[in-house]
Amino acid sequence: MLRDKHIILGITGGIAAYKSVQILRLLRKAGAEVQVVITPAGKEFITPVTLSALSGKPVVSEFFTANTGQWNSHVDLGLWADAMVIAPATASSLAKMATGVADNMLITTYLSAKCKVFAAPAMDLDMYRHPTTQRNLLTLQQDGVTLIEPADGYLASGLVGKGRMEEPEEIVRRMDEWFESRGELKGKKILITAGPTHEKLDPVRFIGNYSSGKMGFALAAECAARGAEVTLVAGPVQQNTPQGVRRVDVTSAREMHDVCVAEFPAMDAAIMCAAVADYAPESCSERKIKREKTGEMTLRLIPNPDIAAALGKIKTGNQRLIGFALETDNEQANALDKLRRKNLDFIVLNSLRDPQAGFGKDTNKVTILGADGREQPFPAKSKTLVAADIIDFTL
Ligand code: CTP
Secondary structure, three states: OOOEEEEEEEEEOOHHHHHHHHHHHHHHHHHOOEEEEEOOOOOOOHHHHHHHHHHHOEEEOEEEOOEEEEEEEOHHHHOOOOEEEEEEEOHHHHHHHHHHHOOOOOHHHHHHOOOOEEEHHHHHHHHHHHHHHHHHHHHHHHOOEEEEOOEEEEEOOOEEEEEOOHHHHHHHHHHHHHHHOOOOOOOOEEEEEEEEOOEEEEEOOOEEOOOOOOHHHHHHHHHHHOOEEEEEOOOOOOOOOOOOOOEOOOOOHHHHHHHHHHHHOOOEEEEEEEEEEOEEOOOOOOOOOHHHOOOOOOEEEEEEEHHHHHHHHHOOOOEEEEEEEEEEEOOHHHHHHHHHHHOOOOOEEEEEOOOOOOOOOOOOOOEEEEOOEEEEEEOOHHHHHHHHHHHHHHH
């Protein structure tokens, strides 16, 4: 999958830089064109001459090439690349990437790049464990960077623990796998619901919930990145539309239902990620409801349509239907009950009791249950990575 791909290999100042030579060789052997961009500290560990000779291209390190006065354009480089891999990625470079400190050619190139970015952290175990590093790693994951986690083992410091850069073969394998997954959903049409619904009471008030839409938007972004044609039916949320996604904004459950029922017959799959209000006020007042003198007030609510169940009824044998369950107790049993009731193929269970799952969080921890009896728990991850797991398992 790497044949003829344009890859930027970013090298920062860590002892693992000697392994970058092997990454470069493997990428070249796989048929990729590689441009090495190295930080000033990186050059202390490995010479640009070796890297130029193996890549067949002059190594880029400075904004200007001193003897020729040539300006190296980070923008052109960023646009040229199909993928960028920063290996090793030191704590300092990861921090600069996470905060946008563009003080060298590599970080400016990273900020200009529109392509997929991989980073393989390498540092001492205490630096890796430090809350600052962990925070930066989480930020980068949320920005869409794929981290190739360091392995456990002997570190250059003599200590033993997590921080050792992953082996070059594994780094290149992960990149290859990513390119392979890109076309995976080509030709597939996927409907995704996301966010809350708002059920209007009067011109200024509604009944709603805390759903941020992050999980559904992450799913839409990942499906689109894998080549699917995505229709994202979004309740009222503050989220940017992922690239290539067709977005239909709705407000109430009824509107979401009508759009989904109309769109579903043309789809290959639907992922029901929205937190749909189960009830709506029986009527919406045209005027602002005034405070009653008596103090108390009663609202009459009527049930909303169950969108997932409605799609479950019209689902054909070739279509997949995936739902979510957010439970506080009897999690497994409730989720399985929903799966059957709504005729779903899979249900993604997240527990509100888990501190890393739920509304507004950037992470999620899920277990996927299948109508075929399969059950797969996953560790807590960024919502982007959870989206990838859900797609791998269900589509
Ligand atoms: N769902 C839906 N339409 C509704 C309610 C829920 O499409 N009116 C979908 C959700 O998007 C989710 C799944 O059904 O994929 C389960 O949602 P949840 O709110 O957990 O289930 P409910 O059926 O509402 O059950 P309860 O509120 O009793 O837990």
